[in-house]
Amino acid sequence: MNSIALLPHSKHILPGGRLKLVISRVCDIRMVTEAMAHNHLFALGMIAPNSSPETVTNIPAIATMVTIVDFNTRDDGLLEIMVEGTDKISVSTLTMAYDNLLTAVYEPFHAWPTIAINANSQMLANKLNLLFASLPEINECYHDTNYNNATWVCQRWLEILPIDIKHKQSLIHHPTAETAIHFLLQLLQDHNLINN
Known part of the structure; x- marks a missing residue:
């Protein structure tokens, strides 16, 4: 059984994509700290722009594993990270820790093969x-x-x-x-x- 920390987010990412995230919640800081300390991936799950991560009890089935490629502390003291999407995963269940950090049980999901650009695309x-x-x-x-x-x-x-x-x-x-x-x-x- 595979499990991974999961961040519900209204900004979406797929394999090969890059995204800047501002990390402010205590549980997300813990997730990022552990990911950086142990060189772990975590996952981003899609939520609608008007959704709050605190109220998420389920997410759509397909999420994306990400790796942290850069980070810095902003002028306001918040942590900003750059993540890159690596692989799609299929999430089956979610559990929430004491600090609202979500952990997902998942299976790998097929990657899209490369398709060369042609006249149509x-x-x-x-x-x-x-x-x-x-x-x-x-x-x-x-x-x-x-x-x-x-x-x-x-x-x-x-x-x-x-x-x-x-x-x-x-x-x-x-x-x-x-x-x-x-x-x-x-x-x-x-x-x-x-x-x-």
């Missing part, structure tokens, strides 16, 4: 590149990008778009990124963003 890569360039707070997270990999591009779109969590979960349940790529292309086309 090139627009997703181009638009993501432009979007990242316009958002320094996201762009600075990535020293290395992979715009030739449609799977990587697709996962970055799924992280940042305000799509309902149930829809995101449905897309990432698929064995490859193909369904999500088609969905994203249709979404951009519906919003007249394909040729803009």
Whole structure:
């Protein structure tokens, strides 16, 4: 039986993604401290933007294991960490410790294989590149990008778009990124963003 500390968060991450998190709750500080001291991973679970981590009793089934790649103390004294998504996991049960830290029992979940960018998906890569360039707070997270990999591009779109969590979960349940790529292309086309 595998278990891992789990942080419910309204910012979403998938394998290959990077995210800055501000750590303020006592239980989350404990989680980060233990992860850094023992070189452990923890997991991020998807919750809606208006949800409070303190009230979470269950999360969607698919979460993402993350590793801490950087950290610093902000001017206000809070801890800021940069995490990188490594693997998807399927969460079966959650338990809550005395300080509200969640622990998840999980099984590994299949990774999406690499899909090369082609003529159809090139627009997703181009638009993501432009979007990242316009958002320094996201762009600075990535020293290395992979715009030739449609799977990587697709996962970055799924992280940042305000799509309902149930829809995101449905897309990432698929064995490859193909369904999500088609969905994203249709979404951009519906919003007249394909040729803009």
